[in-house]
Amino acid sequence: MDIKIAIDAMGGDFGPKITVPAAIIALQRHPNLKLILVGKRETLQTQLANCFRACCSCGLNNRVGDQIEICDTTEEVAMDESPVKALRFKKDSSMRVTINLVKDGKAQAGVSAGNTGALMAIAHYVLKTLPGVDRPAIITSLPTVNPNKEVHVLDLGANVDSEAMHLYQFAVMGSVLVKATTSTDNPKIGLLNIGSEEIKGNEQVKKAMQLIVKNRALNYVGYVEGDDIFKGDVDVVVCDGFIGNVTLKTVEGIAKLFDTYLRRYFTQNFFTKTIAILATPILKKLACQLDPGRRNGASLIGLRGIVVKSHGGANEVAFANAIEEAIREVEHNVPQNIQTEVRQLLSDETS
């Protein structure tokens, strides 16, 4: 089955310099993939020509050229642009057109490394939420101490002041996504809190717990604390978007802190530099295991279409991984699965 994905080729900190080579990586991996690169035609053609020239000996041009089309646009959404402005006034932006292509069924998914707020605002406005879903959410995976297991966390910032019902819907959506896109049959769900005892937490969390527990289809395992996220004991961690966003950014901040000190201490003198050379394979393995780029690709779920957000500063390999996430969600028909599950829950509640 062919898969067609629209790429916001102008988005992210580096635009086409990253998105175009990433698109080629994805096309090389998937012969059944077709990509629509959305952006300024001239810029994209130049970038494509550069990529093909760099790889002229391998016949890349002929092999993947047919899998690419360009959708010409005149505008771009800046990384610091207000979501409201982007939504109202940039109707021919590469981001907006990418989402329009998903809405019109011309692409099965959209991928962007652009401004998260603008992407969520546009995707929410254009695609709308699935019936029964009040609010879309952002979900991504993080590493755990078990190298073969990742944990998915949502919401990562689409919503602040989530009510109990929203947290409950996040649990349902997270469970469906993990079931569909990983080999986990019955994902274990934890609710992020400041203690594991039932009396802990704020009102929303306590009420959400009661809603989640009532639904026997969900494999709820209890409250989890910040440090439990990484223990590999749960598959889905549910929280309000404010907390999820701070948590995700804290993880990024701490990762940079470790990296800074490792580099500083390993480059202090001739002796430490020599050890650094010897330790390079180990440190690379560590970086690879914990690298956010390896699991780049946060999904905007709960919408009537698949939208994947890449990290703004992603390199080509990381952006290609975001395209992979979109492919997985297309292959497993995630929005349809969420809709079925939510409809089932709603009929259970009313019966």
Next chain:
Amino acid sequence: MDIKIAIDAMGGDFGPKITVPAAIIALQRHPNLKLILVGKRETLQTQLANCFRACCSCGLNNRVGDQIEICDTTEEVAMDESPVKALRFKKDSSMRVTINLVKDGKAQAGVSAGNTGALMAIAHYVLKTLPGVDRPAIITSLPTVNPNKEVHVLDLGANVDSEAMHLYQFAVMGSVLVKATTSTDNPKIGLLNIGSEEIKGNEQVKKAMQLIVKNRALNYVGYVEGDDIFKGDVDVVVCDGFIGNVTLKTVEGIAKLFDTYLRRYFTQNFFTKTIAILATPILKKLACQLDPGRRNGASLIGLRGIVVKSHGGANEVAFANAIEEAIREVEHNVPQNIQTEVRQLLSDETS
């Protein structure tokens, strides 16, 4: 000037096995320090005798014996005990008596590694908040990319659903504590949020920002995100206790994750083990710089007395560092400073 501190010697994951040796470390460092070890007399005497015997050749017994007294108690607060139960029914617990000693002026500060919820409940009930302070908060320091600079974060879990006025008071208290106990003259204050733009965040944060900005005595620098905490650009990060607690635990979780993978990759085979031996001084330096124990000692501020909470799993050096924090706060008269500052703010507001 003599300083007298009460130690909840039964608290923490390891009780007297850690608190007693830690007390001796603190006494060796500070000849003007006197400690009241609160707990079961017999257990504490045995533990003290063991410590003195282990160090009989250095005359430790004579040197620090006079600086210690024991306050006998019959009960203990378990690490998983409900704060309400601990407060209501354990009136002769080592934790309660430690706080009573502070209230009665028999000790200038109390230190405990026990159950945080119970400690906060007891300290709040017994000591009460300072005039003008609505809620006490928990504050601790975290490392930044600048090895000479730490960042203080509050609240770490004393409060959930903090209102704007509470966040504002946390900013005032955090600023006073950092000014008093570090060499920072005019601490830079950041408000934790999910973006740096003014429109970002929930209602509490936006309102708190307006209150903080109005107070020109506070050096407010703007919203900060999760990853900004560790950049060394701000001295105090203010947030609701739910978010602060999740952030702190996330930091601990990620630190453990790195440690797990470092150990795993460095012990894979003979070659990696050899490199690990060579890299030990560097890795130790890294661990020391980022070790939570090095900056062990979270303060319960906003109360009419000094209470420092050690990590439950702290070793003797880490617990001794929590005692150091208490000494610093006594020396700089932190509650008095907070009271003066809050009174000033209240009179400014009413004038």
